[in-house]
Amino acid sequence: ITTKLPAVGTTIFTVMSTLAAEKNAVNLGQGFPDFHCDPKLLEDVAAAMAAGHNQYPPMPGIPALRDAIAAKIEALYGRSYSAATEITVTAGATQAIITAILAIVRPGDEVIVLEPCYDSYVPNIDLAGGKVVRVPLVPGTFRPDFDKIAAALTPKTRAIIINTPHNPSATVWTEAEMRQLEDLLAPTDVFVISDEVYEHMVFDGARHESVARFPGLAARSFIVSSFGKTYHVTGWKVGFVAAPAPLMAEFRKVHQFNVFTVNTPMQHALAQYMVSPQPYLELPAFYQRKRDLFAAGLAEKTRFKLLRSEGSYFQCVDISAVSDLSEAEFCLWLTREIGVAAIPLSAFYGDGFDQRVVRFCFAKKDETLLAALDRLAKL
Numbered sequence: 001i002t003t004k005l006p007a008v009g010t011t012i013f014t015v016m017s018t019l020a021a022e023k024n025a026v027n028l029g030q031g032f033p034d035f036h037c038d039p040k041l042l043e044d045v046a047a048a049m050a051a052g053h054n055q056y057p058p059m060p061g062i063p064a065l066r067d068a069i070a071a072k073i074e075a076l077y078g079r080s081y082s083a084a085t086e087i088t089v090t091a092g093a094t095q096a097i098i099t100a101i102l103a104i105v106r107p108g109d110e111v112i113v114l115e116p117c118y119d120s121y122v123p124n125i126d127l128a129g130g131k132v133v134r135v136p137l138v139p140g141t142f143r144p145d146f147d148k149i150a151a152a153l154t155p156k157t158r159a160i161i162i163n164t165p166h167n168p169s170a171t172v173w174t175e176a177e178m179r180q181l182e183d184l185l186a187p188t189d190v191f192v193i194s195d196e197v198y199e200h201m202v203f204d205g206a207r208h209e210s211v212a213r214f215p216g217l218a219a220r221s222f223i224v225s226s227f228g229k230t231y232h233v234t235g236w237k238v239g240f241v242a243a244p245a246p247l248m249a250e251f252r253k254v255h256q257f258n259v260f261t262v263n264t265p266m267q268h269a270l271a272q273y274m275v276s277p278q279p280y281l282e283l284p285a286f287y288q289r290k291r292d293l294f295a296a297g298l299a300e301k302t303r304f305k306l307l308r309s310e311g312s313y314f315q316c317v318d319i320s321a322v323s324d325l326s327e328a329e330f331c332l333w334l335t336r337e338i339g340v341a342a343i344p345l346s347a348f349y350g351d352g353f354d355q356r357v358v359r360f361c362f363a364k365k366d367e368t369l370l371a372a373l374d375r376l377a378k379l
């Protein structure tokens, strides 16, 4: 058949998780926790089901959850979104992102992505008939290059997708960088899709710079987040989008026909769980400790050069001192021969650009991280 996505195969996450299972490797590849969520959250799901919350919820999500999301955004980022018209519950961030893209990108529109970027963005733009404009983050530091972004803007630019904290590099945009983006877009009609799924994982006292904090960005932005990341339940596939009412109206037109609604009992449980005692406030310290444990072990036991993990649950390392293999070959070799799975950064670039960097996920039990470090010490 004539394929709509000729460049697309199976995602790197599926490939590496399958290989890791086959080889009995410690899986630090695909980003998901190997520990349980709070048992209270499970009780809330069971209670919601037992109470009969098992039929279709309202199309944009149950009001209690939208209220809780709006309250959280206002408390954290100081911007008020209407739960009625500006917030929609989605089937994870993945569905939120493709829905926002389908809602705004018309055939021939240009959409700027900053590479390396999460692997769903480019196929999503392709499916909308948009033209992908790839702008590299600065090699080595993975910071945004505003001269390059400015040079990529044209009258056909419809949107830019940003992601902070960043998957895969683990950088976190600063307030000054957000202001630079705000200033750069001020004279344009460009929309922003702001992927903030790691909003609660920012380390060393830094703060998450949501587009919600910047009026000039918020007015043109779809904010995307994911309960999977925040509450250690990636398999639930529940997330949300916040956007000004006119943007959200377009979003919902697509949402109602690609998923219509998101599972009801999880929404009730999350609404119940979110109001107090705000468990996401503990996440920075929780993950910073894991980052430090893993990074200290890597520094002590391996010759990898560590990149700074400022946020997210990823630690990137430069493999140059350890191997001459390409990143992609190295990750396959590491899984098969050493028994630890990682993700090559080349998977986040259109042309497979090899920066000699691979990504480990440290959202794992300490014993899992220590087992991986024992194996990596053999390198």
Ligand code: PMP
Residues within 6 Å of the ligand: 031, 091, 092, 093, 094, 095, 118, 163, 167, 195, 197, 225, 226, 227, 228, 229, 234, 237, 238, 239
């Ligand atoms: N964006 C980024 C940057 C991610 O890392 C992920 C999770 N892998 C997603 C979106 C998708 O999130 P969800 O699992 O909620 O669909």
Ligand code: GLN
Residues within 6 Å of the ligand: 011, 013, 014, 029, 030, 031, 032, 167
């Ligand atoms: N977001 C996770 C990662 O980057 C998992 C993505 C997926 O499995 N599609 O590893």
